Amino acid sequence: MRINVIASRQEKEMAYLKIKFVMLLFPFVSLTSCANGLFAQTDAQIPEEQIALVAGQIEEAVLYIDSAKPAAVTDYQINEDTGEVVGEFKPIELLIGDEEIRQKVPALAQLHADTEVMLSAIRGRILRRPAVYEFQQRGCLGEGRRGYLENMKAKSCSGGGRERDRISYIILLENRDRRSIYKEFIEALHLRDSSLVGIEEIFAEQIRRKAWAGTPLEAAAGGWERK
Incomplete structure (x- = not known):
């Protein structure tokens, strides 16, 4: 026992x-x-070739999709100053639908980046394009080397407080949408946050290539020139 x-x-x-x-x-x-x-x-590494491809497609969509098509309803209007849709209703998807953006930017789906946030940001840039173009041709706005819109503060843009406010507002909205696009790629591709700089550089290069003649561009080493 x-x-x-x-x-x-x-x-x-x-x-x-x-x-x-x-x-x-x-x-x-x-x-x-x-x-x-x-x-x-x-x-995870940045797939540079794939990002460059989709960046080029996005910039072409922003520059060339027609945002002035008639919609199924008329309870809206576009603010010519900012490109924003105003009024009681905001049927933005009737102006530029998600499927139209997907067709123009097919590489988004290949990278699993055709999210609601992404499509909304691209749509905002398309609707804002006429206002951005106007001020770029006047030398008021330029494309910075990091992929964001910059205030050139040119003498030709000293049209009073209202115009200065308009320029500042356009920069705020445009850069907000661009930043959303860049960050969505980080989410979709499971990249580290520090990859943002690399994505910004890739987009900046595509923006330079696709920009219309007369657009002020910031050189990699600093300084500005007209395309």
Whole structure:
């Protein structure tokens, strides 16, 4: 009987030690798993050729899709100053539908980036294009080397406070949509946040290539020139 009792105690002690070992090991295993998942995400590289392709398609869509088509309803109007849709209703999708954008930018679907946020940002840029074009041709707005619209503060744009406010508002809205586009690629491709700079540079290059003649462009080394 004494031998059986000792054996039973030893078995209990061994079982206790096993449980304790597993409990000590579990946090380490969980932490390692999380770390592996984190590194798998952050180690992803920017697919530069694919991003360049879709960036070129987006810029062509922004420049050449006609945003002045008649819609099925008339309870809207476009603010000529900002390109924003105003009025009681905002049937933006009737002006430029999601499917039309997808057709013009097929590479979006290939990268699983044809999200609602992405399509909305592209649509906003298309509707805003006439206002952006007007001020670029006057030398008031330029394309910066990081892929964002810049205020040139030219003398030809000193048309009073209303015009200055209009320019500032256009820059705010346009750059907001551009930033949304860039960040959506980070989400879709599971890239690290630091990849934003690389995506901005790729888009900046495509913007330079697709820009209309007369657009002020910032050189990579600084300074401005007209295309």
